[in-house]
Amino acid sequence: MTSNFLHQLRACAKSKNHFMGKKLHAQIIKAGLDQWGILPNNLIDMYGKCGLLQEALHLFEELPQRDPVSWASILTAYNQANLPHQTLSIFPNMFAIDGLQSDNFIFATLVKACSSLAAVNLGKQVHAQFILSSFPDDDVVKSSLVDFYAKCRLLGDARQVFDSIFWKNSVCWTAMTYGYARNGRNLEAIELLRMMPVKDLFSWTALISGLVQSGDDIHALRLFIEMRKEGIEIRDPFVLSSIVGASANLAALDLGKQIHCLIVAFGYESSVFVSNALVDMYAKCSDILAARDVFNKIDKRDVVSWTSIIVGAAQHGQAEEALSLFDEMVLTGLKPNKVTFVGLIYACSHVGLIDKGRYLFDSMIKDYGIKPSLQHYTCLLDLLSRSGHLDEAENLIKTMPFEPDEPTWAALLSACKQHGNSQMGVRIANNLLSLKPQDPSIYILLSNTYAGAGMWHMVSKVRKQMAVMDFKKEPGYSWVELGKEGQVFYAGEASNKNRDEILGLLKHLDMEMRKRGYIPDTSLVLQDLEHLEK
C-alpha cells in the first residue's frame, strides 16, 4: 500500500502533475498514512517539484520530526521556485532549530542557490565546508561546484573541480562546456565537447546557447548543423530558441525562416520561449510584419513577448506603435519590467517625444517600483541630449547614482557636436579623455570634437594616444544575399568584381539625393581631402 503511494508520488513529481498529486495526498490522509515513515518527505518533494511551494512549506512546518531529507526537499523546492535567497536564509535553521547536520544532498542545493545568485564568497564557504565534511568526494556536489564557479566566471576553479571528478557524467561535462562558452572561451568549449564521450541534447544545447550568449553566432550555427548531422533528437525546444537568437543577431532572415520551418515541423510553435525569440528575430531582420504575425499568434503572451514586439517597433522608429502596445499590455494586466522601459524610453528618444519619455521614466519608478539602472539613465540621457536639452542632460549625468561609463559620456558628447555646443563638447571631451577609453570610435569622436573647436594641439594629442594604444580597427562591412551566395562588402574596398556597376549606382543615388535637397555632412571628415572627395 505505502510503496504504491510512494511510486505514484514519484511519478507525479516527475511529470509535475499537481492535480494527481493533490488527489494522492487526499487518499494518503484518508488511509491515515500522512505521517507514516517517509511519506511526508515524499509529499513535500512532490509539492515542490509540482511548483506548489506553499503546500510544501505547510507540510514541512507541520512535520513533528524533520530529518535531512525533509530539509533537502524544502530547500530544493525553494530553488525550484527561483527563490535562492530563501534557500540560503532558512538553511541555518537546520542546525539552530532541528540540530541536524548537512548531508551531500543539502550541499548540492546550497551550491546551486549560490550559483544562481553568483554569490562568490558564500559559495566558496560552502565549498570549504564540503571539503571538511565526511563525503568530500561526492561527484554530484562537485558537479554543482563546477557550475557555480563557471557562473561566477571563475573558470580556473571550475576546471580544477571538474578535473577532480572521477566519474565524469554528462552533467558536469555540460556545466564545464557551458561555462567556457558563455565566457567567450569558445575554442576551449568546442574542444571540450569534442572530447565528451557521449554527447546528448543537453550538452549540444549548452554549448550552442553559450556561444550565442557570448556573441559567436557563426560557430553556434555550425555546431547546430553538426548536431543535426549527428542525428541528435530534438526533444525539447531549448536549442531552437537559441539558434533563432543566433539568426536574429546575424540579421539573417532567410536562415531565420528556415529555423522557423524546423520549429513548425518539430511542433514547438506553441513554446512561448521559441515564439518570443521568433518575434525578436523577425524584428531584427526588419520584417516587422512577420514579427507582428508571430506575436499575434502567441496564446499566452508574457512580459518578454510584449517587450520583444515593443522593442521591435521602437527599433523601426514606430514609437507611437510601441507606446500603444504598451497601453495594451498594461490593460491585459501584465506588469512591465525594466527591459520594457528601456524599449519605451528608447522609442521616445528616437522620435523626440521628450515629455513622454520623461513621464515614462518617472512612472517606472513611482507606479512600478522599478529602480532605474544605468541603462535607463543612459536612455533618458540620450533622449534629452538628442533633443538638444544639453544642460539638463549634463546635469543628469552628474547627479545620477551611477558612475557614467564611456558610452554614456560619448552619447552626450556626440549630442554636443550635433547641436553645435562646442564649449560643453570640449569640457566633456576633456573629461572623457582622462578616462583613457578603450573603444577606438570614442577617439574618433574626441578628435572630431577638438577639431570642430579648432583645438589642433588636442587633435594631435588624441591621435598620438590612439597610436600608442595600437588599435586594430575592424573595417565596417555589410552584405547582401544572392540566392545561396552571400556577398560581403568592406568599407574602402576597391576590388569587388562588380565595382564599376556599384560605383555607377552610387553616383546615381548621390545625384538623386542632391536633386531632392540633401546636403552631405562632411564636417566630420577631417583628413586633408578635396571637397568633392569628402
Place this chain on the structure above:
DNA sequence: ACCACCGCAA
C-alpha cells in the same frame, strides 16, 4: 525517499 547541467526581450 532528498542533490547537479541547456532557452526568449536591453
